[in-house]
Amino acid sequence: MSLKSKFPIIGVMVMAMLVSGCNGARETDQVAYILALGLDKSAIEGKVLVTYQIAIPRSLGEAGSKIGEQTSVNVSIEAANLAEARNLLNTRMARLPNLSHIKAIIIGDELAKKGLVEVVGPIVRFREFRETMYILVVKDDSAYNLLNKLKPRLEFLPTRYIETMMLTARESGYFRPTQIHDFYQRMKTGCMSPYAALVGLNSFDRYQPSAQKSPREKVDEYLPGGVPRKGVGNPAEFLGTAVFQGNKLVGYLTNEETRILSILQGDFQNAYLVVQDPLKPDKAVNLNARIGSPPKIKARLANGKLSFDVSVLIEGEVTAIPSGINYESEQNRKILEHAFAQLLQDQANSFIEKTKTWGADVVGFNYYARPFFPTYDDFMKADWRQLYRNADYKVNISVKIRRTALMWRTTPVRQLK
């Protein structure tokens, strides 16, 4: 083979060596991995309080992973914005901050009310942030407090705890895992309301239901911090939803309202529903429920007014009948199905009324009205806040009891004289 014909082969080999190098690479002991980012309104005008939760890799290793050992450290900085906070973080920490492993962005209540447009924009733009990060709002408290008080027992890392909470959220439907991707998309379109999972700190000395019970409701509704809890432990509570209008926080949905949101969005995976026993009102009946078929939402437009017909099928398995009434029989089963359906329907109606007062289309009803607009520009020009408020909603939730668990005929407990 002549030298001339060897040239390309040599060239390819040289290139392979050059391009496979680790240009710009850093050893792991040069990098500080930030796992969560807390953002609060600062006491200093024009600044934000940024709290970084940074992993301590040494304590996460096999040798160092002892229960109770500190696995992360929190650093808080007041700065004009996120970029400046990062610069300032670098002045006190030897390792280079790396944001690409952030699992959650936690927003303090006050900042959320002030508006997030200056916060979310850079997060979506900067390469190290990922749109799969979860966004949470701390009710009546700061992200700083939450990150400093968050002490999970079962997980080594607080962020692993948050991530696991989000991945298992569909088991109760009491909070909605929200990623930055969804939040930003809703914020940008302007016709849907962004929302975020709501979190709070429990002081272990309160019992504070957040709403009046509806007639058929047997359980209390809560917002974070209001659940009656005893003892010591992790004070964090994930319950409910923070609802935004544009980029500002306008209100909260309770745990039950959040579950209705899941049902109307067709994302209700599994939860226990509790209803007043229709034949013995001092007792309750439990149903392990899930969505039977995705919600069918039909939109109509007449004289500039929208109306929506929503029909949802919930199916489930009875898990407890403390009254001993034979609800497995066809006649009684129908009574029970009706009671559950009525409970959910009442909750859905009050959920819609509540969001109408904010003009906040949390469910995303506007998707179903899009066919009425000939072009995208026409759709974007519509005043969705007003359309949502003025629209009529007819919700029809039906419940089908498919199974009765391991019993097929309940009999009452014999009362001995």
Next chain:
Amino acid sequence: MSYRPGQMGIAEGTALAFILTFPRVFLTTPVSHLDNSATLGWLSPLLAGITALGIFLLLHQATSGFSGDIINISQQLLGKPASWLIVFYGIFLFMSNVVLLLRQFAENTLLTALPSVEFAIVTLLYAAIAAISAYLGIEVIARASYLILPLIIVAILLVLLLLYPYYQFYNLLPWQGNGISKTISAGFGSAGLEFALFGLLVLRPAFQNNRTVRTSAVYGLGASTVIVSISILVFIMVFGVAVGREKVLPFFEMSRLVYLSRYLQRIEALFIIIWVVAGILGISANLYLTAYLFSRLFKLPSLRPIIPLLAITAVELAMIPSDVASVIELDRYMVTTYYRWGIYIIPAILITTAWFKKKKKVDACR
């Protein structure tokens, strides 16, 4: 002449047509479809592809009775001065494509994978690899493309499938987008994106026969167009128009969003390799076509010596724009002006002339 090509078959031709028309899906081009057609943005590339393929097949059919490559044919049809102009225009198109792709792929490497590397080094490396590939010849580029083709298609379809949890079909509504007429006009207007397909006619003698060229164009551009259209469809479903319009790298953003579980996420690093390979092969093919046209124009005995010169020139030109936003704007401008004229006007002249010549011949026979 040493640059006289070999005998490429349908497989190589298909891969070549694909790699010449596909790499822009990894750049900002899908966003311009959203700008033009909003929720109907997925239709624009289909229309552009069908238009380009239609013109290609017409030109191919019209010139099938003539021998040689497109330069010989234009000489026979229009005479030497006009054919030189066409070759000059071809050089301008392919070279500008090399420059634009080089700059954008280099910028995107910095943006996505290697933020601390010097921009000039990345550009030089890209150009050097493209030059070596072009030096090895068009068959090597085509076969390398053929090897990577299944990987590119599978990788793209995999990303699109893994994004299933984020699909929001209602993001495709209102289905008329910015209006049907605007979409059709945008579709025809962006046909210039596929001008590089005509590289197959430039290299016609490299193929086994005319049927090979035609079949390769249909399969290559067909696959490229369908995948680009599906990618944009998924992009709209996942990001919506309002957010989608803001993105610089739609495909990268889509791959970054894959999150099926704690254990299946952060897979974009795998796809960066795919699009870098596709980009370099695209640049190589365009560089080869530029060198080929140069050597034909100046009747050079070999095209190989001018490849390094063209590569260095491309690097220099790629570094002229001061920022990436200007490059994206320039790319859009080129597609909607020079590339568009290239795909409509030159073929129209050649088809009309060929038709008249054929008619004249038939009349003379009578």
